Amino acid sequence: MSSRYARPRGTFDILPEQSHRWRYVEECFIDVAARFGLRRIVTPIFERADLFERSVGDTSDIVEKEMYVFSDRKGRRFALRPEGTAPVVRAYVENNLHLSQGTARLCYSGPMFRYDRPQKGRYRQFYQYGIEVIGSDHPAIDAEVIGVATLLLQELGLTGWRLEINSVGSPATGDAYEQALLDYFSPHEAQLCADCRNRLVKNPRRLLDCKVQGCRDLAVDAPVMLNYLDDDDRAHFAQVQEHLTRMSVPFVVNPRIVRGLDYYTGTAFEIIDDRLGAQSTLIGGGRYNGLVGQLGGKDRPGVGWAGGFERLLLALDEEGIAAGEPLRPVGYIVALGEQAAAVTPSLAHRLRTAGISVEFDPDKTSMKAQMKAADKCAAHVALIVGDDELARGVVALRDLATGEQQNLAEADIIARLKTYKR
RNA sequence: GUGGCUGUAGCUCAGGUGGUAGAGCACAGGAUUGUGGCUCCUGUGGCCGUGGGUUCAAGUCCCAUCAGCCACCCCA
Numbered sequence: 001m002s003s004r005y006a007r008p009r010g011t012f013d014i015l016p017e018q019s020h021r022w023r024y025v026e027e028c029f030i031d032v033a034a035r036f037g038l039r040r041i042v043t044p045i046f047e048r049a050d051l052f053e054r055s056v057g058d059t060s061d062i063v064e065k066e067m068y069v070f071s072d073r074k075g076r077r078f079a080l081r082p083e084g085t086a087p088v089v090r091a092y093v094e095n096n097l098h099l100s101q102g103t104a105r106l107c108y109s110g111p112m113f114r115y116d117r118p119q120k121g122r123y124r125q126f127y128q129y130g131i132e133v134i135g136s137d138h139p140a141i142d143a144e145v146i147g148v149a150t151l152l153l154q155e156l157g158l159t160g161w162r163l164e165i166n167s168v169g170s171p172a173t174g175d176a177y178e179q180a181l182l183d184y185f186s187p188h189e190a191q192l193c194a195d196c197r198n199r200l201v202k203n204p205r206r207l208l209d210c211k212v213q214g215c216r217d218l219a220v221d222a223p224v225m226l227n228y229l230d231d232d233d234r235a236h237f238a239q240v241q242e243h244l245t246r247m248s249v250p251f252v253v254n255p256r257i258v259r260g261l262d263y264y265t266g267t268a269f270e271i272i273d274d275r276l277g278a279q280s281t282l283i284g285g286g287r288y289n290g291l292v293g294q295l296g297g298k299d300r301p302g303v304g305w306a307g308g309f310e311r312l313l314l315a316l317d318e319e320g321i322a323a324g325e326p327l328r329p330v331g332y333i334v335a336l337g338e339q340a341a342a343v344t345p346s347l348a349h350r351l352r353t354a355g356i357s358v359e360f361d362p363d364k365t366s367m368k369a370q371m372k373a374a375d376k377c378a379a380h381v382a383l384i385v386g387d388d389e390l391a392r393g394v395v396a397l398r399d400l401a402t403g404e405q406q407n408l409a410e411a412d413i414i415a416r417l418k419t420y421k422r
Numbered sequence: 423g424u425g426g427c428u429g430u431a432g433c434u435c436a437g438g439u440g441g442u443a444g445a446g447c448a449c450a451g452g453a454u455u456g457u458g459g460c461u462c463c464u465g466u467g468g469c470c471g472u473g474g475g476u477u478c479a480a481g482u483c484c485c486a487u488c489a490g491c492c493a494c495c496c497c498a
Contacts, residue, residue, distance in 0.1 A: 006471095009489070061496050065423075083498085112498080117423075119492060128498055195495070211494085260497060281498060308498030336456060369450090371458040386456060400458065 010116070010124030017326065022127075024324030025156065025312055026109055029129045032152045036144065038107040038131050043087040045111065049079040055086040055291055057262025059202060066114040080113035083261070084306055085288065086295070088132045093297030103135035109309075121279030121311045130285070130306030134292060137301040139236050142267045142287060143243030145303045149271055149283045150249050156312070157321045158273075161282055163250065165269040166257035167237040168205075169229050171290065174265075177228040178204045184222050191218065205258040224255045233266060240267055259284070263291040267303065275318045276311055283307035330420045332374035333360035336367055336386035344385065347395075347410070354414045358383070375400060380420040383413070 007013065014022055030040070053063050068080035081087055088106055091097075097104045109129035116122055133145055146163065153161055168174060181204040189197060193212040200207065208219050229237065244251050251269075259268045268286035276282070285305020293299035316323045331351065335344040344360050351358045359377060364370050367384075374382045384396035384405075395413055398405040408416060 006489070066496080114497080116496070117494090118490085119494095122497075126498070130498085206496090278493060278495095279497070284498060306498055311498065334457080366451095367456050368452095368454085368458080371456095373458090375458040382458075384457075388456085396457090398457075403458095405457085 008124065010118040012123065012125075020326050021313060021316070021323040022309065025309060025316075026129065028156055029109065029152055030107070032155055033107040033131060033148060036105065036131075036148050038105045038133075038148070041088055041091060041106045041108050042110070043084075043091050043108070044081075046078045046080050047087050047090065049077040051086050051090055051295070052079055052082060055089070055261075055263050055295060056083065060260060060262060062114065062261070066116055068113045068115060082114045083112055084108055084110075084128055084130050085132060085261075085263070085291070085304055088304075089134070089288075089291050089295055089297075089302065092132075092134055092300075093292060093295050098135060098298050098300055101135065103133060103141070105131075105133050107131045119279065120277040121308065121314055123310060127309040128306045129309060130304060132302055132304035134302040135300050137236075137287075137289060139239035140243055142236075142240045142303050143247060143249070145285070145305065146240075146244065146251075146269055147247055147249055149285075149305055149307070153271065153282070156316065156323070158315055158319060160275055160315065160319060161271050161273045162252065163269060163271050164254040164257055165240070165244075165251050165267065166225065166253065166255055167229055167233055167266055168225060168257075168259060168264055168268045168286070169233050170265055173228050173230050173233065177223065177225050180223040180228065181205065181207060185218065188218055191215075203258075208256040209258065219256075226253075226255050236266060259286055263288040263294070265289045269305070271307075273311075273315050273318070276314050279311065282311050282315060326378075327357075328378040328380070329357040329359045330380050330417050331356065331358040331383050332370070332377060332379035332381070333358060334367060334370040334374060334382050334384045335360065335362075336384070339387060339390055340385040341365070343390070347383075347385070350410075351414065351417070356414065356417045381417065 049067065049069050052067060056062050058064070062082050067082055069077060070079075071077055088108060092104060092106075107130065110127065111125050112128050113125050115124060118124060131145065131148055133141055146165070150163060169177060182200065185192065185196075185200060185204070185207055189200065191214055192200070192207075193210065193215055196207050196210050196212070196215050199210075207215065208222060210216060210219065226234075226237075241251070241253070257268050257270055264286045266287035266289060269284070270281050271283040272280050273282050274280055283305050284307075285303070287301065287303045289301040292302060313323070333344050333348055335341045341362060344362070348358050348360055359379065361370065361373055364373060371382060379400060382398040382400055384398060389395055389407065392407070394407040394409055396405055397408050397413065397416060
């Protein structure tokens with residue numbers, strides 16, 4: 001149970017019995033993304049620490065207390081990436097993608113790192129998949145981006161989620177709104193919980209979704225962001241909704257949605273599954289029209305989202321969806337006697353060269369043990385080779401599901417095995 | 423960073439008030455000299471998370487620490 005070197009807190013091993021599910025889900029994501037013209041981009045797992053400090057916001061929890069920061073041998077400050085958008089935008093700017101693509105459509109997946117207290121659906125090294133579309137402010141793009149997320153969930157067979165959308169406005173209207181919140185809540189400061197008193201100075205919008213009853217009562221009559229949007233933002237948001245409706249993507253407007261990262265502007269959305277526990281956000285994202293310019297590029301609008309693989313798998317568990325199948329060999333070679341054992345490796349290699357998956361275990365010698373192993377690895381057929389078969393130049397091919405068995409010359413085996421899936 | 427619960431075999435867990443460990447599953451072998459799944463029998467497997475303390479004696483009591491789970495916070 002206790003090994004000398006335990007894995008770091010908040011990390012996990014993906015063992016073979018689970019790894020096929022991860023692969024399945026990732027392939028499903030890539031497949032859906034491809035239909036939208038989203039092409040894969042891969043960025044380093046660590047970046048200059050200030051990339052995140054500037055983009056995500058240096059007063060955000062992420063950079064204040066959750067980043068894995070380290071210095072290299074020359075004293076440069078780096079951070080294990082806590083999120084995917086800033087690195088993608090950095091790559092967009094650095095490689096001048098605005099010149100080669102009209103609107104860049106990108107997708108990515110990989111590990112992210114956040115020094116959080118682990119709990120259900122939250123880890124220190126976790127895996128995200130996400131998309132970013134950079135170069136257009138058109139509301140159709142917002143709707144399309146959201147559509148990628150809902151289509152993915154739909155194709156995975158998931159039904160227990162809901163889409164909530166909001167518009168958080170531009171920096172200017174956002175500031176005005178936050179001031180309105182302060183004006184509203186400040187007189188009641190004494191009635192707020194300790195966390196909310198802190199939010200008052202740090203992140204006023206978070207006052208809206210406090211879980212403490214007293215704060216919730218106050219929040220009921222608080223100013224609503226949507227009333228502070230300027231005409232452009234309001235029209236944009238309305239069109240996003242229109243497109244979603246025409247796309248038959250069900251959504252609810254939730255004016256309380258807050259995004260935790262500073263770079264968000266305009267459309268914000270979350271896909272929530274309440275069965276996942278406290279960490280119920282399956283996918284979250286929104287528009288970030290100032291970020292590209294802020295990171296030194298031409299001023300280009302962007303929209304995107306990210307989702308957590310762990311939470312997606314949790315949701316699949318919740319709905320009893322298998323998500324792919326574990327690897328199983330077509331054939332398992334059962335070698336009886338030393339003569340057979342001597343030719344088994346080469347037989348296996350010829351079959352594998354022909355594209356057929358076969359297994360055998362030279363450490364098992366009894367027929368019983370080998371047949372059991374064939375059964376356990378779920379092989380479709382057992383290829384039995386003993387003295388009789390060797391003498392006659394055949395292999396006994398036993399279908400493990402039906403029990404039917406026949407002798408075949410090696411030349412015929414390959415054609416026969418190819419009739420089995422995988 | 424805060425709080426609650428929990429750490430005993432590979433896995434899931436039993437082990438009143440302290441007397442140096444057990445089950446089921448899994449695994450291995452056998453019943454069945456070359457035929458798996460089912461059944462039965464047998465067997466392997468344990469620094470009882472780690473360190474310290476109390477005691478003649480600690481899996482059991484006390485302290486610390488690490489880890490897991492869940493929640494707060496935050497977010498994917």
